[in-house]
Amino acid sequence: METRLAHLATLAQKDKTPAYLALVAETLARTDTASLPADLHVLIDAVANPDIVGLVTGRQVISELVKTIGAGAVTDHDTRKRIVEDALATLQPRIASYEEQINSLRFQLADLLEAEEEWSEAARVLMSVSLDSGSRSLPDEEKFRVYVRIVHSVQAETYYNRAASLSNSTTHKEIQLQFRLCQARISDYARKFLEAAMRYHELSWVADIDEEERKVILSHAVTCAVLAPAGPNRSRVLASLYRDERATELPTYNILSKMFLDRILRPAEVKSFEESLRPHQLAKISISSNDRLASVVDQDDLVDPSTSTRKARASPSTSTRKGPSTVLDRAVMEHNVLASSKIYNNISFPGLGALLDLAPSAAETMARKMIEQGRLKGFIDQVDKLIWFEGGKEDDDAQGKAGGLGDVEQTSEATGAPFTKRWDMQIRNTAANVEAIVQHLAIQGLIQSPA
Incomplete structure (x- = not known):
């Protein structure tokens, strides 16, 4: 040569x-x-x-x-x-x-x-x-294709924003689908789980995508919905996924149904779900300053100011955790707070802390934050250390009308709200029957009044 x-x-x-x-x-x-x-x-x-x-x-x-x-x-x-x-x-x-x-x-x-x-x-x-410099600049459609390839590979938000500005430059269906999938993944990796769940669910219905791939996308939608912040918006997404007949075939259907039906999640169920999460969904989160302050308050409550000696704990099993440690941890705790509001009229700080495995004041902080953000209806009595829940028809309507189905006849559709109402009615009927029996026994003189 x-x-x-x-x-x-x-x-x-x-x-x-x-x-x-x-x-x-x-x-x-x-x-x-x-x-x-x-x-x-x-x-x-x-x-x-x-x-x-x-x-x-x-x-x-x-x-x-x-x-x-x-x-x-x-x-x-x-x-x-x-x-x-x-x-x-x-x-x-x-x-x-x-x-x-x-x-x-x-x-x-x-x-x-x-x-x-x-x-x-x-x-x-x-x-x-170099897409914009040199003797020949690429057309917008070619730039869009390059940006989508980059975002598809590494979830680079800067290049996603560039691609978004050029998304109308092409009508090529495959490229547009890739871009929509990139949108969902970017939201997922940025921990915007509610947005990611909606985008994944939309894509799971696209007929141009392979059926097996659509099942995977649907599974991602369920996972993101579970990790999303508890509240009415998430309830709507959960309702859409719960109504999707394909969801029953997913391994995550159990936790989806429990969340939609406002049932409290147990550690074993959470552990099983955790094994299916990807690394970014298991990211650690820092303890907020409010949660740190809450732990100090709990420690102060254990000290008698008159003698400067430590009081005995109300329960030896009281948790000392200052707050959730992972994204999943926070999602499950917030869900259990919301589920508690469907079961109880009120709950004490230590009681909610025991349910969430948190220090009492940290549990109060979580409930207060959810109330401030409009994701939980209620108020806090700090004198008696109680959280009062305010139930209402509005919450039931949010679930009944979820998924863009419009007005739904609550008596004919098996959604979470009617199940809750039926449960409440059964408890109410049972309590009324017990009260009637007690009154009957009192009339017959079979019950002695306490001294």
């Missing part, structure tokens, strides 16, 4: 371009590819030198070389990858002269990395592509 290049360098300038192009075609046509990467390295290094070949000839030759490689002249994956990486390393110092060719090589390398499922590396290569 060195001898051929030395000979071509002596040719007249007008003869160099066809001679180098012929050498490129001859080299890539070889059946033995063992020495191909080394020969192409020498060829690219020589052609890219403007003092030997000239800039115009160099661009023409390297453009043809890059185009031929991209068209599949080199069939072996590893050999092609090695050639592309070596060509990029050789041309990078001369990027001002060969920017277009370098961008083409980067796209080829990204394709090769994606074929190996090296998504993060492929995204980094695409991030280095």
